[in-house]
Amino acid sequence: MRFHDLRHSCATILLEDDVSMKAIQERLGHSKQQVTADLYTHVSKSLSRETANKFNKLNPNLK
Known part of the structure; x- marks a missing residue:
């Protein structure tokens, strides 16, 4: 692994923790x-799963 x-x-972990893209941008200096x-x-995978779960909550026919 390179530095x-x-x-x-870091950027991905912050995104997973619902940190705003603006804050991540500033943290990385972009x-x-x-x-x-x-x-x-x-x-x-966890972010993809979380997104799918949020989407499923919008469909009242899924239980």
Whole structure:
């Protein structure tokens, strides 16, 4: 693992913990949120699962 990989992990962990993209951008020192969003944050299994669970709550037919 390279030191730079830790920046990707940091961004993803913060995203999973519902930290705003703006705050993550500033933490990493990027000039634009788009760089942070497109290159540094990744959708992890837990984030994907959490998103699916939130979506399922919108469907009253699912139990």
